[in-house]
Amino acid sequence: MAPAKYVYDFDEGDASLKKLLGGKGSNLAEMTRLGLPVPPGFTITTEACNYCYQEGKYPDGLQEEIEQHLQNLERKMGKKLGNPGDPLLVSVRSGAAISMPGMMDTVLNLGLNDQSVQGLASLTGDERFAYDAYRRFITMFSDIVMGVDREFYENELNRKKSELGIKLDVEMDATAWKELVSRFKEITLEHAGRDFPSDPREQLDLAIQAVFKSWDSDRAKTYRRQYDIPDDLGTAVNVQSMVFGNKGEDSATGVCFTRNPSTGEARRFGEYLTNAQGEDVVAGIRTPNTLEELGGEMSEPYEQLTQVMDKLEQHYRDMQDIEFTIEQGKLFMLQTRTGKRTAAAALKIAVDMVGEGLINEEEAVGRVQPEQLDQLLHPRLDPDAEYDVIARGLPASPGAAVGEVVFDADTAEMRGSRGENVILVRWETTPDDIHGIINAKGVLTSHGGMTSHAAVVARGMGKPCICGAEAINIQQAERIFEINGLVVREGETITIDGATGRVILGEVKLIEPKVDENLEKVLAWADKLRRLGVRTNADSPEDSQRARDFGAEGIGLCRIEHMLFGEERLPIVRRMILAESDEGREEALMELEPLLRRDFEGILEIMDGLPVTIRLLDPPLHEFLPSLGDLRVELEKLKHVPGERDELEAKERLLARVRAESEANPMLGLRGCRVGCTMGGVTEMQVRAIIKAACDLKKRGKDPRVEIMIPLVAFRKELEIERNKVVEVADGVIEAMQTDLEYLVGTMIELPRAALTADQIAELADFFSFGTNDLTQTTLGFSRDDAEAKFLTLYLEQGILADNPFETLDIEGVGKLVRMACELGRGTSPDIKLGICGEHGGDPRSIQFCHEVGLNYVSCSPFRVPLARLAAAHAAMGGASDATK
Amino acid sequence: MAPAKYVYDFDEGDASLKKLLGGKGSNLAEMTRLGLPVPPGFTITTEACNYCYQEGKYPDGLQEEIEQHLQNLERKMGKKLGNPGDPLLVSVRSGAAISMPGMMDTVLNLGLNDQSVQGLASLTGDERFAYDAYRRFITMFSDIVMGVDREFYENELNRKKSELGIKLDVEMDATAWKELVSRFKEITLEHAGRDFPSDPREQLDLAIQAVFKSWDSDRAKTYRRQYDIPDDLGTAVNVQSMVFGNKGEDSATGVCFTRNPSTGEARRFGEYLTNAQGEDVVAGIRTPNTLEELGGEMSEPYEQLTQVMDKLEQHYRDMQDIEFTIEQGKLFMLQTRTGKRTAAAALKIAVDMVGEGLINEEEAVGRVQPEQLDQLLHPRLDPDAEYDVIARGLPASPGAAVGEVVFDADTAEMRGSRGENVILVRWETTPDDIHGIINAKGVLTSHGGMTSHAAVVARGMGKPCICGAEAINIQQAERIFEINGLVVREGETITIDGATGRVILGEVKLIEPKVDENLEKVLAWADKLRRLGVRTNADSPEDSQRARDFGAEGIGLCRIEHMLFGEERLPIVRRMILAESDEGREEALMELEPLLRRDFEGILEIMDGLPVTIRLLDPPLHEFLPSLGDLRVELEKLKHVPGERDELEAKERLLARVRAESEANPMLGLRGCRVGCTMGGVTEMQVRAIIKAACDLKKRGKDPRVEIMIPLVAFRKELEIERNKVVEVADGVIEAMQTDLEYLVGTMIELPRAALTADQIAELADFFSFGTNDLTQTTLGFSRDDAEAKFLTLYLEQGILADNPFETLDIEGVGKLVRMACELGRGTSPDIKLGICGEHGGDPRSIQFCHEVGLNYVSCSPFRVPLARLAAAHAAMGGASDATK
Numbered sequence A, B: 001m002a003p004a005k006y007v008y009d010f011d012e013g014d015a016s017l018k019k020l021l022g023g024k025g026s027n028l029a030e031m032t033r034l035g036l037p038v039p040p041g042f043t044i045t046t047e048a049c050n051y052c053y054q055e056g057k058y059p060d061g062l063q064e065e066i067e068q069h070l071q072n073l074e075r076k077m078g079k080k081l082g083n084p085g086d087p088l089l090v091s092v093r094s095g096a097a098i099s100m101p102g103m104m105d106t107v108l109n110l111g112l113n114d115q116s117v118q119g120l121a122s123l124t125g126d127e128r129f130a131y132d133a134y135r136r137f138i139t140m141f142s143d144i145v146m147g148v149d150r151e152f153y154e155n156e157l158n159r160k161k162s163e164l165g166i167k168l169d170v171e172m173d174a175t176a177w178k179e180l181v182s183r184f185k186e187i188t189l190e191h192a193g194r195d196f197p198s199d200p201r202e203q204l205d206l207a208i209q210a211v212f213k214s215w216d217s218d219r220a221k222t223y224r225r226q227y228d229i230p231d232d233l234g235t236a237v238n239v240q241s242m243v244f245g246n247k248g249e250d251s252a253t254g255v256c257f258t259r260n261p262s263t264g265e266a267r268r269f270g271e272y273l274t275n276a277q278g279e280d281v282v283a284g285i286r287t288p289n290t291l292e293e294l295g296g297e298m299s300e301p302y303e304q305l306t307q308v309m310d311k312l313e314q315h316y317r318d319m320q321d322i323e324f325t326i327e328q329g330k331l332f333m334l335q336t337r338t339g340k341r342t343a344a345a346a347l348k349i350a351v352d353m354v355g356e357g358l359i360n361e362e363e364a365v366g367r368v369q370p371e372q373l374d375q376l377l378h379p380r381l382d383p384d385a386e387y388d389v390i391a392r393g394l395p396a397s398p399g400a401a402v403g404e405v406v407f408d409a410d411t412a413e414m415r416g417s418r419g420e421n422v423i424l425v426r427w428e429t430t431p432d433d434i435h436g437i438i439n440a441k442g443v444l445t446s447h448g449g450m451t452s453h454a455a456v457v458a459r460g461m462g463k464p465c466i467c468g469a470e471a472i473n474i475q476q477a478e479r480i481f482e483i484n485g486l487v488v489r490e491g492e493t494i495t496i497d498g499a500t501g502r503v504i505l506g507e508v509k510l511i512e513p514k515v516d517e518n519l520e521k522v523l524a525w526a527d528k529l530r531r532l533g534v535r536t537n538a539d540s541p542e543d544s545q546r547a548r549d550f551g552a553e554g555i556g557l558c559r560i561e562h563m564l565f566g567e568e569r570l571p572i573v574r575r576m577i578l579a580e581s582d583e584g585r586e587e588a589l590m591e592l593e594p595l596l597r598r599d600f601e602g603i604l605e606i607m608d609g610l611p612v613t614i615r616l617l618d619p620p621l622h623e624f625l626p627s628l629g630d631l632r633v634e635l636e637k638l639k640h641v642p643g644e645r646d647e648l649e650a651k652e653r654l655l656a657r658v659r660a661e662s663e664a665n666p667m668l669g670l671r672g673c674r675v676g677c678t679m680g681g682v683t684e685m686q687v688r689a690i691i692k693a694a695c696d697l698k699k700r701g702k703d704p705r706v707e708i709m710i711p712l713v714a715f716r717k718e719l720e721i722e723r724n725k726v727v728e729v730a731d732g733v734i735e736a737m738q739t740d741l742e743y744l745v746g747t748m749i750e751l752p753r754a755a756l757t758a759d760q761i762a763e764l765a766d767f768f769s770f771g772t773n774d775l776t777q778t779t780l781g782f783s784r785d786d787a788e789a790k791f792l793t794l795y796l797e798q799g800i801l802a803d804n805p806f807e808t809l810d811i812e813g814v815g816k817l818v819r820m821a822c823e824l825g826r827g828t829s830p831d832i833k834l835g836i837c838g839e840h841g842g843d844p845r846s847i848q849f850c851h852e853v854g855l856n857y858v859s860c861s862p863f864r865v866p867l868a869r870l871a872a873a874h875a876a877m878g879g880a881s882d883a884t885k
Helices: A015-033 A046-055 A062-077 A116-124 A127-144 A150-164 A174-192 A200-214 A218-226 A278-283 A291-297 A299-316 A343-355 A361-366 A370-376 A409-417 A431-439 A453-461 A517-529 A541-549 A560-564 A569-578 A582-606 A628-639 A645-661 A673-678 A682-699 A716-736 A752-756 A758-764 A772-780 A784-790 A792-797 A814-828 A844-852 A862-876 B015-033 B046-055 B062-077 B116-124 B127-144 B150-164 B174-192 B200-214 B218-226 B278-283 B291-297 B299-316 B343-355 B361-366 B370-376 B409-417 B431-439 B453-461 B517-529 B541-549 B560-564 B569-578 B582-606 B628-639 B645-661 B673-678 B682-699 B716-736 B752-756 B758-764 B772-780 B784-790 B792-797 B814-828 B844-852 B862-876
Strands: A007-009 A041-044 A090-096 A107-110 A235-241 A252-257 A269-274 A320-327 A330-338 A389-392 A394-397 A400-406 A422-426 A442-445 A465-467 A473-475 A480-483 A486-489 A493-497 A502-505 A533-537 A555-559 A611-615 A705-710 A743-749 A767-770 A833-836 A857-860 B007-009 B041-044 B090-096 B107-110 B235-241 B252-257 B269-274 B320-327 B330-338 B389-392 B394-397 B400-406 B422-426 B442-445 B465-467 B473-475 B480-483 B486-489 B493-497 B502-505 B533-537 B555-559 B611-615 B705-710 B743-749 B767-770 B833-836 B857-860
Touching (some): A007 A015, A007 A062, A015 A041, A015 A046, A015 A090, A015 A330, A041 A062, A046 A235, A062 A200, A090 A200, A127 A150, A127 A174, A127 A200, A252 A291, A291 A299, A343 A361, A361 A517, A361 A862, A370 A844, A400 A409, A400 A442, A409 A422, A442 A453, A453 A465, A541 A582, A541 A862, A555 A560, A569 A582, A569 A645, A582 A682, A628 B628, A682 A716, A705 A716, A716 A743, A752 A758, A752 B772, A752 B814, A772 B752, A772 B772, A784 A792, A792 B673, B015 B090, B015 B299, B041 B062, B046 B200, B046 B235, B090 B200, B107 B127, B116 B127, B127 B174, B269 B291, B291 B299, B343 B517, B361 B517, B370 B844, B370 B862, B431 B453, B465 B493, B517 B862, B533 B862, B541 B582, B555 B560, B555 B857, B560 B569, B560 B582, B582 B682, B628 B645, B673 B682, B673 B716, B716 B758, B752 B758, B752 B814, B758 B767, B784 B792, B857 B862
Parallel strands (some): A442 A465, A705 A743, A743 A767, A767 A833, B400 B422, B442 B465, B533 B857, B555 B611, B705 B743, B743 B767, B767 B833
Antiparallel strands (some): A007 A041, A090 A107, A252 A320, A389 A502, A394 A465, A493 A502, B090 B107, B320 B330, B389 B502, B394 B465, B493 B502
């Protein structure tokens, strides 16, 4: 076996060696290979890092290889590292295959010491430049390699400046820098317990070891664990000869993009600073010039740069983010990588590049990140606007809205229906507030979590909502809310950003969403690639239409309960629940039936020819009732009002009934199929309404495709009882209406027991739909509302959780159950239809999982349908693209 | 292949053919084989039944075999079935291998018709006897075989008696019976739509078919599904020549046991009726004589019977339950089977039989049912007492108690501490009531389920408790409760039976529990057989002592929260929770530490040398706080009291804090290790208290074996954080106290995710303890309180559930997770200790499962320790015994 090779000269590698040389190193090698002006250097491989990580020492031969490559470099440059007369200076930078916070940053100007700094000064004829470089080096090296806090040096610099009565670094002269350099070395000695190393060779060794050690840092390890990056990926180390953009007015340093990363426009874009080093651009003290201006200032290197940019984009076949330095009129390339971009830019670039013949359609699809689309499909804050955030809450429903504060639903309805923009602000909302929510532009609550009433209703309506903004203290009686002393009155304008949970005083300009041509093209290409179907969660004709416009291929979840919260319906539902006789209940059910039937007809007509999965009533019934606590308080109040005997008695009766319905843990209580199994008539009414609506359409020549879904099944027998009821009622209606409607009956898999016994349950189910919201709650033992209000944030901060499991499916736990259920279900019934209707159906990483386990479709809210189409294509292409890595 | 044999003469079979001939048939054959006087007959096999069940028709050859065996029987008896002159009469009875309700009962006197009844009359010279037999036959046959309700015949009989002005059946003469017979046949024609069959051969065929069909009845199928009896077990049919115990004063019929089934006393025991048929004994109209009296009345058959009884017991090596008939001085044996017995009898018989050399110790252990022991280990109602049950609730904590009704905890404490017997009656209890519960004999609530506060606390204390007795309407202000108009005042005496949930007005005599000599012997034998360890759930020195006395081999679950509900402690706990600064919380924690330390020292000392698993604080913190709803009402009340400004403000602050702690689904909220992970100091304080207590003991030369258990882990990282804390604090204390204490750190597996990822969690756990209460709640999505109050009863009635999953482990669902977790955990850590501490640890069928999956121990309440020891032995012996089948 040939001895391992641990060090590559830039002219030995290429872009294909990304894993071995890291992103930075492989691209430097590739640019060198392309003949571009890259300052020479070499890369120590990730394998060397891995060896050090595992064995705690350099592999055999590494030291010698470094020595050899350094000599090589010195020969090439005609200089020696830290030579007192004409020193070779180098930068040392880490570079893993995946960019990773926690890894060692850059050390510039390595090779300087008390001797070589003089060589640099005399060579450049610029003592100030040389000592400025030296003090920068001492600061960086001490901070990054020797672990001395940068702040000590900054403080010393500031002390010096105030001593000299100056304000800007540029005002510091050579003498001042020189004095500071010796002070800096004292600081290092004091805090690191050793002298600043003056031997350039030792400096280099220590810097390389620091890069390797940073792979083992807690921050890097935590990051890797969270993002599932293997520990044996390792980082490379790049040692590169320095070039200086701060060697006078013919020198410059800058960053440029081959296309506009913000709009995607096919024009070069960039910024630079004359007479500056890289870190000055980042520090943002001086305002950089635009790339165009460089043409006027230094036309030759500019011409050369534009050619390099074009060449790199053509070569990499993607928009490039490039670092360059011009040293005394000569252009050097320091880095190139695929550029990050906004959603709009990603779409435009992808479509343009297909048009230019640079990439094909599949590549174009891979270049757009599904997560990014979310920002395009809701109104959002103008990114150029300035504003003050007065409070933060949970980002319960995305989109931004501007309106005047109102504190009750009636006012919201009154003013909203007149066309005024209002934001409904409540402690929390109840079904009684529904008419207010409908007529408001957005909802803000100080209480409740991501599945609180306000959140669920607002998401369903695609309306912005912030929940649980606990800093907001609502004083309903005074019609104000107060945040740390700031008082906001009814009628004042606020802006809410439901995507981030920010509450803003005053009006912020909003940007309206649109599905533009580029998005349509990319989605059409995505549709050709994906295997997963994409349906939507919709409970109204309006939502159904919107989802179909966004490309939904049916409804995966239509929630009957959402149809019952309406202002005229709620009282009927309450009568149904509180009925003291079967007749009373039947009467209320009879009233509800035609109302639901009308809704179903509307939805099924819009979804003509596409499957519509309708879930029977799911929530605990007391969600439809007034709050027990409120009732008790009202009753106590009434006792102190003379002469309200009748009302008091009525309230007492109501209280007794509400108390009887109340539950300790409603999420795990009498809900879902348990209601159907124990309360006669409820399932039957729903099925009649659905099937009659479908038969009506069938008679009108339409093609309704009904799938009736039974929720919260834990036992085969529950499904048997409910399925039998559904079939009996449905077949009766179909016969009576003389049609030949076909329909499916299936179940949610949303309890661990259902997943564990899916083989038995599949005997009676035409389809499974994974209700991963509830499945997550029960598998993890997390009540979503409580977890999000109480400990989820802390859990994410502490790294107990890498992601919010209600947003991204917990693949190790919940995913294991989903996988089991798929296998068990298909074992019983190979053709069983499998889908997902939890909110994970709109999350790209979860969609990837759904693809892998072989689901037939995902279902998500209308606004996320485009995102899901794209994510499904990515999944089919073998995982997320690396466009933005 | 030889043709199948579907019919066996009694002299062809034996007891080993139970599966083929059923229990009744195989024992009849065995008795025949032993030469006992069994009326001849034959058995149609269960295989014939199975064939009919599956194919819907008789197997080939069955008809011929029946014919042949009938001829055989006729030859043997010298009579022909239904012969007009001297008829052979037979009984037809079903008999499966397992006794099963829903199966066809007995048809006696088959073969009678208008002709043969006359033959019977002239042959016996007793026309009245003959027509009485005939009318009995018509009734039974019409009811059981032809499906005509028995009531029609009873009504007609009553009509006839009142017409004749007589009261008793024995007053009916031959003419009266004769008239009734023809009327009976009309009733059959009217309701069955066909004539009563007069052909004896047809009667026999119809009866056999009726037995087969009854295997297919809904009731039988439901029973089989519930008890997991395979459908292809089948039932046999026994056709036996009739003998008559009602042929005069030298005839009799009776039932006897070889030992006393109630006390176990080794003396023959039985009852008989002179001049009667079997059904008369059952009907209970005449008072039967004791077996001893038979010796005086009919000495010869009596002598013969006692010999047969002795022979059968010796032969079967178990107490026998025997049916016999004496026809005109001649003894006939009609059935023998293993006799059912009380717990006390089972123990005595088992121990006696070992003493007699009849069975060995292992067999003795197998003869006692673990479930039965429960009745022995709590005070119970005197079975001979008479009483009226005025209400029923959930059997929340077993045992019976008598006491005067009190409606609040203070009164309970005041009167109870004076030595008076009181029962605390509340809507539901809260931690504020704890001093009342301690001082009451028992607790009765009108609200709450099996895990409500009252239930949990009472079970822990081994105190009788009934929860959720909803018929009870408590009027606290009037200090009464009312049940359907019956008013019970404070101070009136009631008796509650926590084992059955019965509430009784007045005092019922109670029987105190004791661990007698027989139980001790059987348990000592059981201990030699079992492989599972048996620990206890105990939270106090008293419980620990009781459990150790009952043979517990350590503590599997010591719940810290139960130590915090005490009257002096609760206020400190509240201060800890409501503290607005870290200092405030730390101060409260410091106060709690010595109190807990004292408790731990007591418990560890009693359990010296045995492992004690202590679980860190588990419940949601607001369980320690006042109720949000109550507070709101109190606040509203205060608003109407002038001049209570300060109190009002204090209450308002408290309300705000309680509201902030309140949760939508506390079971799935901020509890278990989530509290430790997010609230500093709480875990640390508990560990200090535990380890200091253990070190104190260690210094005193004791051997404390501490196992610290971290609850509600879902993620490996949670365990990592908490385990690190435990180890750091514990090692610090051990070092400071200069001892060499060893301890274990493990976790509960009580969430599906923990089970699914047990391989990861096992990396950090010295032991797993399955918390199957919570695991059942999350796996099934059943909040125990809500399920038991709302739908569990209906689910059991509808057969959706075969058992209450909180009593008997749901093996298909929850058990699958337990099994997975065992395999995954052992995969990571082969020697990991595995136990169970949910209430299932005291349930025999669940213990069987625990044995099968290879747990190291079960843990249960002190009172169930003996039961668990026995059940563990049964499990090791390969399943439940069949002693009482």
